[in-house]
Amino acid sequence: MSRTPREIFEGYVYAGVVTRNADALAESFTEDGIFEAPLVPAGAAFPRRLVGREEIRRAMAAYYEKPVEGGRSPNFAKSGYVLHTTSDPDVFIAEIDTVFDGDGDADGVGDADGEDVVVSLVQIFRIRDGKIARLRDYFAPALVD
Template structure:
């Protein structure tokens, strides 16, 4: 769903992380694919405990997704990873 010149950035991950900064639709597809081939460290995602909230922004082409992804770990522990994603949409 990204344009040819789409950009995705994850400024808080290490420099060598596959999602650090990806430029262009093909690079985004490849980087996300590489990321999902890595071993899962946080367990199995629990859809019932995971949640998201969408926020409007003053710019009508921008929206913000606030995401809490819940994981059930093999040892019975529960973990939640909180994310914020900012999207800019445009008509192509």
């Protein structure tokens, strides 16, 4: 039974953003899968291009060892996404708005003035046999360095 785009996307988000589990994240890709973050400059802490499940596993494990900037984490109740299917059944697009609380407490989450911070991004998924064959992740590079 093939996984739906929603199942693939939610599994990817859970493995990466929620649990920061490089093994689970890598397993969501095909063995020859490609992860790309085209807007990230060369030499940044966050990987720009990874080829193959094992390279994804190693690079993301190294990245996840670093502490999260300012201790911030998304508020999943306020965040949201829309999945768009395409004419190609193996391609879908995720349009994401991630909200970081601006609750004014000392947890380091949100904006200093108490306003929520919304980060918008787009991901393009190409799938094969229920796994990610290629993911292009378009986001502001300053978010990960």
